Amino acid sequence: MRRAKLGLVILGFLALAATNAQGRIKLVALPERDVTIIRLDNPHVCLVEEERVLTLQKGVNKVDFSWKGVRIDPDSIRLRVLSHPEAVQLLSLSFPPDEAALVWKIASPEGWEERVRISYLLSGIDRLVEYRARTEKDEKNLVLNAYMVLRNFSGEDFERAKVFLDSGGAFEKRIQNGETKRMLFFTARPIPITKTYTWDAAVKPHDPDKAPETVGIPVHYIVENKVSHGLGESALWAGKARIFQDDGQGTSVFIGEDQATFTPVGDRMELYIGDTREIKVTQRKMFEKKINVRRNNSNAIVLYDTDELFTVKVENFKKEPIVLTLIEHISGQWDGEESNFKYEKETANRIKFLVPVPANGSEMLSFHYHRRNCR
Amino acid sequence: MIARKSFRQIRPLALILLIVLGLPMAFPQSTVEAKVDLVTLPERDRVQMTIYNTADLTLIREVRRLTLRHGGNRLQFGWANTLIDPTSVSLKALKNPDKVVLLDVSFPPRTRGLAEWNIDSEIAGEEPVEITFFTSGISWNAFYLATLTPDEGAMDLEGYVRVTNRSGEDYANAQTRLLVGKINLIDRIIDLARREFPYGRPAEIAVAPAAPPEAKVMLEEAERVMRKVAKEVEKKPKEIIKEALSEYFLYTIEGTETIPNGWGKRLPSFKQPGIPVVSLYKYDEERWGDRVLRFLQFKNDKDHKMGREPLPGGLVKVFRRIDEEAHLSYEGADTTRYIPIGEKVELNLGAARDVRVRAVLIEFRTDHFMFNNRGDVSGWDEYRTFRVGVSNFRSVPIKVEVWRHFDTVHWDLTNYGDYGVYEKVDLKTAKYSLELPPNTKKVFTYGLTTRHGRRAE
Numbered sequence: 001m002r003r004a005k006l007g008l009v010i011l012g013f014l015a016l017a018a019t020n021a022q023g024r025i026k027l028v029a030l031p032e033r034d035v036t037i038i039r040l041d042n043p044h045v046c047l048v049e050e051e052r053v054l055t056l057q058k059g060v061n062k063v064d065f066s067w068k069g070v071r072i073d074p075d076s077i078r079l080r081v082l083s084h085p086e087a088v089q090l091l092s093l094s095f096p097p098d099e100a101a102l103v104w105k106i107a108s109p110e111g112w113e114e115r116v117r118i119s120y121l122l123s124g125i126d127r128l129v130e131y132r133a134r135t136e137k138d139e140k141n142l143v144l145n146a147y148m149v150l151r152n153f154s155g156e157d158f159e160r161a162k163v164f165l166d167s168g169g170a171f172e173k174r175i176q177n178g179e180t181k182r183m184l185f186f187t188a189r190p191i192p193i194t195k196t197y198t199w200d201a202a203v204k205p206h207d208p209d210k211a212p213e214t215v216g217i218p219v220h221y222i223v224e225n226k227v228s229h230g231l232g233e234s235a236l237w238a239g240k241a242r243i244f245q246d247d248g249q250g251t252s253v254f255i256g257e258d259q260a261t262f263t264p265v266g267d268r269m270e271l272y273i274g275d276t277r278e279i280k281v282t283q284r285k286m287f288e289k290k291i292n293v294r295r296n297n298s299n300a301i302v303l304y305d306t307d308e309l310f311t312v313k314v315e316n317f318k319k320e321p322i323v324l325t326l327i328e329h330i331s332g333q334w335d336g337e338e339s340n341f342k343y344e345k346e347t348a349n350r351i352k353f354l355v356p357v358p359a360n361g362s363e364m365l366s367f368h369y370h371r372r373n374c375r
Numbered sequence: 376m377i378a379r380k381s382f383r384q385i386r387p388l389a390l391i392l393l394i395v396l397g398l399p400m401a402f403p404q405s406t407v408e409a410k411v412d413l414v415t416l417p418e419r420d421r422v423q424m425t426i427y428n429t430a431d432l433t434l435i436r437e438v439r440r441l442t443l444r445h446g447g448n449r450l451q452f453g454w455a456n457t458l459i460d461p462t463s464v465s466l467k468a469l470k471n472p473d474k475v476v477l478l479d480v481s482f483p484p485r486t487r488g489l490a491e492w493n494i495d496s497e498i499a500g501e502e503p504v505e506i507t508f509f510t511s512g513i514s515w516n517a518f519y520l521a522t523l524t525p526d527e528g529a530m531d532l533e534g535y536v537r538v539t540n541r542s543g544e545d546y547a548n549a550q551t552r553l554l555v556g557k558i559n560l561i562d563r564i565i566d567l568a569r570r571e572f573p574y575g576r577p578a579e580i581a582v583a584p585a586a587p588p589e590a591k592v593m594l595e596e597a598e599r600v601m602r603k604v605a606k607e608v609e610k611k612p613k614e615i616i617k618e619a620l621s622e623y624f625l626y627t628i629e630g631t632e633t634i635p636n637g638w639g640k641r642l643p644s645f646k647q648p649g650i651p652v653v654s655l656y657k658y659d660e661e662r663w664g665d666r667v668l669r670f671l672q673f674k675n676d677k678d679h680k681m682g683r684e685p686l687p688g689g690l691v692k693v694f695r696r697i698d699e700e701a702h703l704s705y706e707g708a709d710t711t712r713y714i715p716i717g718e719k720v721e722l723n724l725g726a727a728r729d730v731r732v733r734a735v736l737i738e739f740r741t742d743h744f745m746f747n748n749r750g751d752v753s754g755w756d757e758y759r760t761f762r763v764g765v766s767n768f769r770s771v772p773i774k775v776e777v778w779r780h781f782d783t784v785h786w787d788l789t790n791y792g793d794y795g796v797y798e799k800v801d802l803k804t805a806k807y808s809l810e811l812p813p814n815t816k817k818v819f820t821y822g823l824t825t826r827h828g829r830r831a832e
Contacts, residue, residue, distance in 0.1 A: 126577040132465070139621060153576045178484025180574050182462075184477070213688065214713040216557045219622050240561060242463070245621055253425055254434045254509070255621050256558035274558040276622035277685075277713045284801040288784055290832055298748055301832060317685075317715035319619065360717055 034115075036158055040127045041166035043237075046154075049119040051082070056108040060091065065118065066101035070155035076121035079104055083115045124154035127165070129185065129239035131260060133271075135221075137246045141190035144223070146236075148185040150175050167234035191230040194222040199281045199314075200327040206283040216275025217324075223269045236263040241271050279324060279357075280315040291370070305370050307337075312365040316357040326353040330369065338368040420503065422549040425625075426515045426538060428687060429557045432564050433513040433542070440503050443475065443496040452506075455488030457543045460567040462574060463509040466492055474498050482573050490573070511565040512542030513634075515553050517644065517689035521671075521722075523652070523706065525696055527771045530652045530671065534644040534686065536615070536626070540634040548631040553615075555687045555713070556623025612643050617684040624685055650679050654771060655721065658732035659778035667775075669707070669727040674719045686714040691722055729768040732777060737762050737820070745829050754829030763794075764818045767811040777807040785826040792819035 039047040054063065065077070074095065081088045091105040108114065128149040135142040150163065152175045162170040165185075175181055199217050208215040221243065226232045241260045244252040256273035263269040287309035294303040316322050328343075328351050336343070341363075343353045357363045418439065425434040441450070454461055461482070468475035474497035481491045496502070515538045522531045536553060540546065567573075613629040626644070634640055653672040657663075671693065676682040690710050694703040707724035714720050738760035745754035765775050784802050795809035795817075809817055 124577055128574060130462070135621075137620075149574050151572075151574055151577055153572075173479070176484050180482040180572060181479050182481075182574075183479035212712075214715075247620055247625060248618070249627070251423060251436055253552075253554060253620060253623075253625060254427075254432070254558070255556075255623065257561055258559055259561050272559050274556060274622060277557065278622060278715045280715075280718065286799075286801060288802060293832055299753075299829075300747075315718075317717045 033159075036161045037170070038125070038158065038161045038163045041164060046122045046125045047119060048122045049117055051115060051117050054106075054114045054116055056088065056106065056110075056112060056114045058108060058111045061106045061108060063104040063106055064101060065104065066099065067156075068100045070100070071122060071124040072100070073121040073123065074100075074102065076119075077102065078119050080117040080119070081106075081114060082117055083113070084108075088114055122154045122156065125150075125152045125156075127151070127163075129237040130182070131239055131241035132244070133221075133241060134244045134246065134252055135193065135255075136190075137248050139195055139221075139245070140192065142193050142221070142223070142243075143187065143189040144191055144231075145187050146185040146239075147182050149180060149182045151180045152177055188230050191223060196220045196222060196325055197276060197279055197322060198325040198327065199279075201283060202327070202329050204281065208280055208282060214277045215280070216277050217279050217281065219273050219276050221271045221273055223263075223271065225263045225265050225267055225269065232265050235265060236260065236269055238262045243271065243273050276318075278317040279322060280313075280317070281324070281326070282313045282315075283310060284313075285310045287368075290374075302375065304374050305372050306374060307368075307370055309366065309368045312355075312367075313362060314355050314357050314365065315362040316359065319359050321356060321358050321361075324355045324357060326355055326365065327351075328353070328367070330371070332374065333372040334369055335372060336367070336369050339366070341365050343367075422546055423552065424513065424546060424549045425552040425554055426513050427554045427556075427558065428515050428517070430560050430564075431511045431514060432558075432560065433510050434507065435510055435546075436505060436507045438469065438503055438505050440501050443494065443499060443502050445496060445499040448494040448496055450492040450494060451489060452492070453489045454508075454568075458511040458565060458568040459544075460509040460511070460564045461488075461490060461570075462567060463507070463564075464490070465507050466494075467505045467507075469503045469505055471498055471502060475502050475504070487571070509564050509567075510542050510544065511563070511568055512544075513538070513540050513546075515539070517687040519686075519689060519691040519711070521691055521693045522703065523671075523693065523695040525698070527654050527695065528651065530650045530673070530693075531646075531648040532650055532681075533646045535641055536644050536687075537639055537641045538632070538634055539639040540636055543636055545633075545635040547633045547635075549633070550630075551628045551632040551634075553626040553628070554620075554623055555626065555685060556621075558623070615642065615644050645684070647680055650681060652679075654769075654773045656727055656730045656732075656773055656775045657778065658734070658765075658775065659780075660734070661778070661780045663726075665732075666726040667730050667732050669724045669730070671722040671724060672719065672774075674717070675714045676717050682716050685716055686711060686720070688713045693722065693724060730773060730775065731766040731768070732763065732775065734761055734763045734777065734779075736760070743830060752828070754831070755827050756830055757825045757827065759823045759825075760820055761823065762818065762820045763807070764816065765809055765811060766816045767814060770813045772810065772812050775809045775811060777809070779805050779807070781805075781823070781825065783825050783827070783831065785831040787824045789822040789824075790819065791821065793817050794819035794821065 034051045034053065037049040039049065054061070079090060081090065087109050089107045091107050093105075094103050095101070096103065128151065130147045130149055132145045132147065133142045148165070150173065152158070155177055157176045159174055160172060161175060162172055164170045171183075173181060173183070197217050197219055204217070205211045205215055223229070224231070225236055238259065238261050240257060242257040243255050245255045247253045258271040258273065260269055260271060285308070287307065289307045290301070290304045291307045292305040293301050296302045312326060314324050314326070329349055330351065331349055341353050341355055343351045346352050353365060355363055355365055420438040420440060423436040425436075427433065452464060454464075464480070466477050476495045478493040478495050481493065483489075483491065515536050517534060517536050519535070520533045524530070538551065538553075616627045616629065618625055628642060632640065650673055655670040655672045657668050657670060673679045674681070675686060688711055690708055692708045693706040695706050696702070697704050709722045709724060711720065711722065736759055738758070740758045741755050742758065743754075743756040744752055747753040763777055765777070767773050767775075778800075781803050788797070788805060790797055793809075794807050796807070798806045798808070800806050807819075811817060
């Protein structure tokens with residue numbers, strides 16, 4: 001791998017015209033980078049800010065900045081004068097041919113040391129967030145560890161860099177080109193969680209006995225990003241979450257992983273950990289009939305309602321009672337006639353039942369409805 | 376409990392751990408030089424493996440004793456030639472978790488299969504640490520051997536598990552646990568193990584070609600290990616302790632196991648004699664044409680002397696004792712699904728030759744025609760009469776289900792004769808359940824009325 005070459009060459013010169021004709025003169029002075037800031041608050045782009053002290057001479061100075069092998073966006077490079085912003089003037093910026101470099105011309109009224117901040121967008125460097133959670137055996141709470149993984153394939157070595165995310169303070173890290181570094185970012189404990197079971201009639205087979213293998217019902221952990229839940233300080237970034245559970249033997253068992261989505265403060269994160277095969281759902285259409293039939297002059301049906309009924313049997317093979325979230329889809333205009341469980345109309349065509357089922361028991365949901373004005 | 380057997384080292388492999396000492400902690404000058412400076416090679420004190428069966432995944436947990444210095448310690452671990460997922464490796468101090476802190480893990484450039492932990496220690500001396508990671512290549516599966524009594528009224532069921540290690544790594548004296556369940560995985564461990572960069576590169580994820588473990592060398596190594604282990608004579612078959620965990624079941628095998636790379640091991644899981652079973656025959660033209668399928672039916676519950684644990688999916692081979700000398704005949708095999716506690720089991724033993732169902736249409740007529748304004752037919756009824764003959768040519772009593780499907784929801788059935796129990800299953804399905812003594816035949820008829828066109832409105 002090519003060594004990163006991010007160099008800053010400063011050349012003060014007094015006879016401007018003469019030097020210009022000779023082309024660029026390299027490596028006169030290489031001021032050390034003082035502080036480098038890597039800002040990773042944008043999920044797509046990394047912004048680097050570095051400060052250096054230039055020794056300017058009175059008159060026009062030429063500052064040469066090159067980035068061979070480093071994935072800098074040249075149009076994003078900016079230079080900001082910090083020590084004497086009123087006095088020191090940036091005259092021009094030019095790009096020499098066929099080189100990853102640029103030349104700034106800076107005019108200074110005095111010979112002095114000038115602190116400048118150079119910033120640019122750098123690609124090939126980013127951060128991932130990874131979560132590792134451990135739930136208690138009863139699955140009421142979990143301890144959440146968030147890790148940050150810095151990946152640097154930008155072509156540039158950072159010996160000392162302050163890394164900023166969107167919240168919290170900076171942390172200082174050394175990260176070389178080609179290096180990946182993982183570090184603990186925060187620990188939150190104990191966070192109360194909710195566990196849900198969801199059966200969706202549009203996704204799961206209605207007759208599990210005919211399915212080639214035991215039908216699994218998705219299990220989710222719900223983590224609320226709220227202060228009352230031990231979180232709520234900042235948004236939770238998207239990232240892979242691996243979940244372990246205390247096994248009661250002093251160790252833990254891995255119980256599944258999911259790609260967590262970006263979760264702002266106040267929102268909830270749903271983690272799909274796996275499928276339960278301890279709950280069985282069987283749905284059957286038991287009744288369907290046209291009613292309120294209206295005909296045209298030729299006696300053909302032009303409008304009708306329906307009278308429909310389906311049943312859903314939920315069997316719980318677990319030793320604990322459960323609440324199953326049952327999602328049904330009914331197209332068109334419809335009215336509920338009778339249901340032995342309460343439901344919530346989530347959208348015009350999607351309804352949600354919460355069906356509590358006792359331990360080692362079963363429940364039979366029966367839903368009677370009419371579709372209206374079918375043509 | 377974790378078994379505390381003395382450690383018998385095969386190869387210090389799963390993770391090559393090297394402590395690198397004497398380096399300034401915060402910002403070391405050169406990682407490349409540091410790698411030469413190795414000092415200690417800590418041994419594995421104990422190993423625990425949790426093997427999953429619905430994913431190619433094993434969770435390894437090992438305890439090693441590190442000798443730490445006060446201040447910064449750097450520790451290398453390597454996973455070359457294994458199938459370990461480097462992103463899963465974690466380290467936890469067991470005795471002084473607050474004083475021994477893992478600052479970061481680095482996958483330095485220009486190295487492959489190697490990473491460094493930066494550990495800050497407030498203590499000097501020995502510290503047991505727990506290292507966990509995921510590996511691919513170790514698997515287990517369940518299978519069953521069932522033996523029916525001569526009258527087929529009961530069955531002995533033996534459950535087994537087979538553990539196979541193709542991970543490129545030997546595991547000696549490991550506490551072995553099996554996880555029964557369907558976990559959600561978003562990446563295959565084997566893909567993570569083969570990545571060139573453990574976390575990929577920004578905006579691209581590179582997958583390097585597979586580097587299979589050197590099988591032959593490992594086999595020789597494994598045989599050596601097996602010979603050593605074989606000296607420990609086991610007095611009784613090991614027990615498997617089963618308990619529910621979240622939505623899964625955890626099977627913990629008593630004691631420890633040594634499973635060298637390339638080897639498999641079969642372990643008895645349970646044995647239950649005298650499970651009452653029903654021979655159930657099903658006839659369903661829509662699913663199986665005119666064949667009658669034979670099922671063995673029981674329930675995974677106390678009434679059937681079961682119900683202590685779920686049955687992981689696996690192949691069930693069914694035999695039958697045919698005489699007093701316990702000679703066996705092979706009846707068939709089926710792959711079961713996962714069977715939770717309390718759920719019914721139906722083993723499909725294939726088409727039966729000695730139970731026959733014939734359902735024939737013996738009469739057809741139409742009636743109740745309706746006409747529209749133009750004088751065309753706009754509605755009518757159809758009447759069909761079917762005769763169903765069910766013959767049991769076997770010398771044992773059986774149950775038979777005859778499933779009938781209709782292509783309309785507008786139907787009525789009228790039953791005649793010995794039709795047993797009749798049930799409307801759903802909108803378009805009905806089921807007749809019959810019980811037949813040995814060598815008997817039952818015949819019944821049913822009348823099917825269907826309404827069409829405007830007659831159905």
